[in-house]
Amino acid sequence: MPLRLVTIPVSHYAEKARWALDRAGWAYTEDGHLPVAHVPAVLRAGGKRMVPVLATPHGAVCDSTEIVRFVDRGLAAEARLFPVDAALGAEVERWEERFDAELGPATRRWAYAHLLPARAVTIGIMRLNGPALERALAAAAYPLVAAVIRRNYGVDEVRAARSLDRVRALFAEVSAKLADGRRFLVGDRFTAADLTFAALATPVVWPAEHARFLGGVEALPAAMRAVIDELRATPAGAYALRLYAEERARKVG
């Protein structure tokens, strides 16, 4: 069945949905847009305002978690990102919900606080994907796009500093969980808890495997790279990078 994933390509919630689709080996096209220009595409697909939206012949699946669950229903029990076992499943859900609610907004706000003033870098990232017309208009549209991002995500220096504290605290919690040598957060295999952590951590660990959507880390402002280096060096950061290296290209479908 023809599937279309409507995204803002740099969105880490879009990456979460994309990863689940890629892992299942499902065929889909990505319909990526500049922030602001995504709204008509989302509405046309049957969504409200946010990406990701998965347009299917039977209607729209909105929200990254719903898309992961939708894909999961098509997988064999042993390959599911949400384990069938009730206790493991509940633990995966708890981590996943916390990462969605706390990690995602914090990594995004911190990254945009550094990226928005670095106009040329950010326009370069926005031009990596999307329709030719939007890529051509990215520089002209930048003041509007940047203002909308600032407003929608509450991007200012004070809140960005608080978000970084939040990210550091979550990384410390995940590092503590991994301290017994486990390879995955829950049980003995890759689940939605791992996928969600790694995808929503992309703005603070900038994995090389994700360069198609974010570009290379070397283009970033030095102050941003310093924090990325710090977080990459933590057990949680190393674990996110390992998940990208070992799991991002793995197919189970």
Ligand SMILES: N[C@@H](CCC(=O)N[C@@H](CS)C(=O)NCC(=O)O)C(=O)O
């Ligand atoms: N809970 C949602 C969050 C999605 C989300 O925050 N999407 C952002 C991009 S990272 C968005 O669509 N922003 C556009 C806007 O605010 O208009 C999910 O998991 O899908």
